[in-house]
Amino acid sequence: MTSFTEIINQKKPVLVDFFAEWCGPCKMMSSILKEVKAELNDEVSIIKIDVDKNQSLAAKFQVRGVPTFMLFKDGKQVWRQSAMLQKNDLISVIKQYS
Template sequence: MSSFTEIINQNRPVLVDFFAEWCGPCKMMSPILKEVKAELNDEVSILKIDVDKNQNLAAKFQVRGVPTFVLFKEGKQVWRQSAMLKKNDLISVIKQYS
């Protein structure tokens, strides 16, 4: 299994979804993320991080609320938002960095 650092250092954008099992909006984002992945295919990697199981990682990226989305390109954080997002909004952000 690849490490978090290896994954975010890819050439293509990597969208990290910091979520929690108990979070209603996080559950609502799950099918939206599947649609984004289906539409963009290999243009993006999507990584889901459970903040309760990965507290060190959540702390490192100062995740204060869920869902929090962080977009990485070649290891650098290029965009971030804590809130639910529409599919088309997510796609347009990802395409900016493709």
């Protein structure tokens, strides 16, 4: 199994979605993330982290609310936002670091 560190150390941007099953806005973001992935294809990796199942990782990155999005490039966090986002806003952030 690939570790979180290996995943975020990719050359391309990696969008991490910290979410929870019980979170309504998180469920709404799921379809938006699918659209982002469909549009950007291999320009970005998108991974979802369930904060209830990965509490230590959520604590390490001080995730206090869901959804929280983080963008990593070469293992470094380059952007972060806790809130719902529109598809075009996410795409423009990712493209800044592509």
